[in-house]
Amino acid sequence: MNRKIVYAVAFALALAAPFVAYPVFLMKLLCFALFACAFNLLIGFTGLLSFGHAAFFGTAGYATGHLLAVSGLPTGLGIVLGVLASALLGLVIGALAIRRQGIYFSMITLALAQMVYFAALRAPFTHGEDGLQGVPRGRLLGLLDLSSDLVMYYVVLAIFTAGFALIVRTVHSPFGQVLKAIKENEPRAMSLGYEVDRYKLLAFVLSAALAGLAGATKTVVLGFETLTDVHWTMSGLVVLMTLVGGMGTLAGPILGAFLIVALENKLGDLGTNLAESLGIAWFSTLGESVGMVTGLIFIVCVLLFRRGIVGELGALLERGRKA
Numbered sequence: 001m002n003r004k005i006v007y008a009v010a011f012a013l014a015l016a017a018p019f020v021a022y023p024v025f026l027m028k029l030l031c032f033a034l035f036a037c038a039f040n041l042l043i044g045f046t047g048l049l050s051f052g053h054a055a056f057f058g059t060a061g062y063a064t065g066h067l068l069a070v071s072g073l074p075t076g077l078g079i080v081l082g083v084l085a086s087a088l089l090g091l092v093i094g095a096l097a098i099r100r101q102g103i104y105f106s107m108i109t110l111a112l113a114q115m116v117y118f119a120a121l122r123a124p125f126t127h128g129e130d131g132l133q134g135v136p137r138g139r140l141l142g143l144l145d146l147s148s149d150l151v152m153y154y155v156v157l158a159i160f161t162a163g164f165a166l167i168v169r170t171v172h173s174p175f176g177q178v179l180k181a182i183k184e185n186e187p188r189a190m191s192l193g194y195e196v197d198r199y200k201l202l203a204f205v206l207s208a209a210l211a212g213l214a215g216a217t218k219t220v221v222l223g224f225e226t227l228t229d230v231h232w233t234m235s236g237l238v239v240l241m242t243l244v245g246g247m248g249t250l251a252g253p254i255l256g257a258f259l260i261v262a263l264e265n266k267l268g269d270l271g272t273n274l275a276e277s278l279g280i281a282w283f284s285t286l287g288e289s290v291g292m293v294t295g296l297i298f299i300v301c302v303l304l305f306r307r308g309i310v311g312e313l314g315a316l317l318e319r320g321r322k323a
Contacts, residue, residue: 006251014157023149024221025265030160031218032261036241036253037167038210043239044248045171046203047183049106051235052093052113053211058230059116060086060212061219065135066125068220075138075146075220082216083209089116090208091201098200101186110232117230131226135219152221159217163210168250170206179203240294244301246308255310263294 017026035057042048064082067073073081097108120126127133137146146152170176178199181189190196219225228234237260245256305312 011161015154018150018153023153027149027153027156027221028218028265029258029261030156031214031221032238032241033254033257034160034163034217035211035214036238036245036257037164037250038207038214039238040242040247040249040253041167041170041210042203042207043242044253045176045183046179046200047186048098048200048204049239050097050109050204050207051106051232051239052109052111052116053207053238054230054232054234055093055113055116056086056090056208056211057215057234057238058120058225058227059089059215061215061225061229062120062126062132064216065132065219065225068138069132069135070125074142075136075140079213079216079220082219083212086212086215087205087209090205090212094201094204094208098197098204110235113230113235114232117227117232120227120230126225126227129227131224132219133224135223135225137220137223146220156217156221159213163213164250164254167210171250175199175202240298242308244297244308246310246312246314249308249310249314252308252310256308259297259309260294263297 035053039050039053042050042053060082063085064078067078067081068075093109093112096112097105100108121128125132137152139145140155144151144155146155171179178189178194181192181194182196182199186196215229218229241256241260242253243256244259245254246252301308307315
């Protein structure tokens with residue numbers, strides 16, 4: 001009941017958010033939050049650490065952007081086809097990667113994701129380092145004009161809500177319980193008769209599809225797609241979001257994504273304001289030190305918040321309840 005109340009309050013705040021903040025920035029937050037939730041489904045509830053999730057995020061973005069900008073497909077169909085492209089890629093990479101465990105699984109996903117990056121760099125339709133530009137938002141179902149930031153925001157909010165609801169339903173389903181069993185004790189799950197590799201592959205494909213949904217939506221929102229979204233640093237960024245927010249929690253990746261993306265976008269403005277108000281010129285260089293600041297946050301979370309921000313808050317509340 002408490003969880004439902006929290007979700008209802010959060011949804012109400014999200015509905016009112018575009019009237020007090022810049023809608024495009026909020027849409028970017030929601031896209032990365034969905035990306036982090038998709039990754040958390042794999043690592044937090046299945047125990048599979050993928051270092052190549054940027055491949056699915058960027059592949060869907062490129063596929064959707066090309067279909068909308070060049071082929072002129074409807075926006076909804078373009079997003080669906082982008083998600084299917086990332087799901088198919090997830091099926092191929094997952095089928096190869098789940099043959100190994102632990103660090104070997106992670107290295108295989110990283111190597112295959114780098115192959116996707118170099119393919120995006122060389123493919124003619126991606127325009128290489130220039131990126132894919134001029135992606136139109138169009139109209140959704142022929143009714144909603146997505147050129148309006150306010151309309152686009154509520155569409156993105158609906159997409160995020162549907163994706164998050166799917167993750168919640170998956171986690172609390174019998175399928176999700178098997179995934180948790182695989183994470184806790186894979187040999188035990190095998191001894192109970194579960195086809196572990198099939199479950200891991202299904203989880204991998206579902207996570208890839210949801211990551212693709214986030215990437216395709218982000219391309220429509222911003223109107224462009226670049227190599228940044230398929231680079232290995234994007235995979236590292238989503239790992240950071242998940243760990244900072246709380247791996248294995250439902251709300252943790254959302255908080256982590258909001259924190260990291262807000263730092264990347266607003267740290268420069270904060271430093272400039274501090275430099276002007278305090279008269280210390282050093283603060284004006286904060287915008288150039290985003291990596292250092294996020295790295296410091298990661299170190300603090302690892303040392304002091306081993307379960308992430310949401311995980312530690314949940315443990316604190318649980319101890320208070322017992323006391």
